[in-house]
Amino acid sequence: MTGQTTAQPAASTAPVDILIAGGGYVGLATAVAVKAASPHLRVLVVDSAPPGNWKKDPRASAIAAAASRMLDRLGCWQPILPDAQPINDMIVTDSRTSDPVRPVFLTFDGEVSPGEPFAHMVENRTLNAALHAKAGELGVEIIEGIGVDRFDTHAGSVTVHLSDGLTLEARLLVAADGMRSKLRERAGIKTVQWDYGQSGIVCTVHHERPHNGRAEEHFLPAGPFATLPLKGNRSSLVWTERTRDAERIVGLDDFRFEAELEQRFGHKLGTIKVEGPRRAFPLGLMLVREYVKPRFALVGDAAHGIHPIAGQGLNMGFRDAAALAEIIVGTDRLGLDIGSLAALERYQSWRRFDTVQMGVTTDLLNRLFSNDITPVRAIRDIGLGLVDRMPGMKRFFIRQAAGLSGNTPRLLQGEAI
Structure with missing residues (x-):
């Protein structure tokens, strides 16, 4: 069933190298990155969401320059680029909702380099479509509508029990099952977390005048109100409010709703109109031990x-x-065990400091x-x-936002593994 996306179990129940x-x-990015560099590895993605559910995602995401370099190296960026909106500049204000003028402080x-924006805004459907297409092209197997119920770890493999009763053997199980990860809990991995008492309202708006690729972040008493440019006269909003107010709004x-929005969005881009659904997501900090x-x-x-x-x-x-x-690819090329704790601890040591640093930074901000x-x-x-x-400090922050600081993996530098 190579390269096929299906809601049915994989045709072969032979052991897989990596089950995601x-x-x-x-x-999907993990699967594509491994398969592109090591096509002999059998990679299976199991997704509990209903088949094709990803096509209905109305949200958009900011793709930093490092991530777009990775997607380009993996052959996913060119299909995305026609629908990607570059962020040409960004302004930061600090004010109250009632203030008639919002002075720009930053x-x-x-x-980040000539002709390379530090980020693009991409609609999630477009991003997912490109990753799905590349996964199919490379021979990544995908099962939709079936999840992982539990797993048992052995010396040389992990037995994975799927929700439809099928059992598979893998050398490595990767949990990419979201914030409320059941597999993280089953693995006995503890977390440090707390709730901010805030929720992020996410929606898309159409406006009368062009945004010219400008992103804006307004710091308001209840939390940041971010306006992120999309293709056309449209913007994606991430609007932070105290949870009780977000639920009301x-x-x-x-x-x-548009009257509340207009108080924060202002009139600089003319008349605004909400497109599609609006949703509120609780905000908090969660870091794994x-x-x-x-x-x-x-x-x-x-x-x-x-945050x-x-x-x-x-x-x-x-x-x-x-x-x-x-x-994984480096370990496999040495002929070593990709699921061994010695190999995986190198991944943990690589990512742990960066994750804690970003978590603490966003918490303080x-x-x-x-x-x-x-x-x-x-x-x-x-x-x-x-x-x-301070131009030097601004360049530093831009590189941080672009994901090009620190010990950056090769793919994020635009290099092959």
């Missing part, structure tokens, strides 16, 4: 959940995918900016103004 639980972007040019009728167990590894939201204030959640998942793929304490506002605004006058 979760067919979202990170799970501006960023959008390029999402429950409003269209007229009153361990990334791996014998023959078991976590990637993406199963390994970490951070969207820096727009790095998905890009951290792609860093996981690139790092794990590099470890959220605490600093999601309040209306006058002395704190004065200090943070002075800080933003100072950064705006």
Whole structure:
């Protein structure tokens, strides 16, 4: 069943090399990265979501420059590019909702190198379609509509029990099953987490005038309000509110919802109109104590959940995918066991510091900016103004946002594994 996407069990129940639980972007990116470099490995993706459910995702994501380099190296970026909106520049403001004027404290040019924006906005359906197509082309097997119920680890393999009763043997099980990962819990991996008492309202709006590729982040007392440009006169919004207020706002009728939105969005782009559904997601911090167990590894939201204030959640998942793929491929080329704890601990040590650092950074930023304490506002605004006058510091932040700092996996540098 090579290259086929199906809601039925794989035709062959022979042992697989890697079984990935979760067919979202990170799970598929991991599968594609491994299979592209080591086509002899049998890679199976099992996704509990209904077949084709990914085609209905109305959201959009910020794809950092490092992630787009990886997608390009894997042959996924060219199909995405016509629908990707480059972020040409970004401004940061700090104000109250009632303020008639929002002074700009910080501006960023959008390029990490000539002609290379630090990020693009891509609709999730487009991203998923490209990853699915490449997975099929490479021979990654995909089963949709069936999940992993449990697994048993042995010395040389892991036995994976699927929800339809099928049992498979694998050398390595990768959990890419999201923030509420059942496999993480079954593996006995503990987490450090807390709730922010905030929710992120996500929706898409159409506006009368063009955005010219500008992203804006308004720091308001309840949390950041981010406006991210999409193709055409459209923008994706990530609107943070206290959870009780977010639930009330999402429950409003269209007229009153757009009135609340207009108070924060403003009139700079003319008349606005909400397109498609609006949803609210609870926000919190979640970091795992361990990334791996014998023959078991976590990637993406199963390994970490951070505040969207820096727009790095998905890009951290792609860093996981690139790092794990590099470890797996390198281990396999040496003729060693890809599921051994010795190999997987190299992946854990590579990703742990970066994840904790980003989690702590976003936590501090959220605490600093999601309040209306006058002395704190004065200090943070002075800080933003100072950064705006320091080109070297701004370049550093742009590289951070682009995912090009630190010990970056080869794929994220645009290099083959």
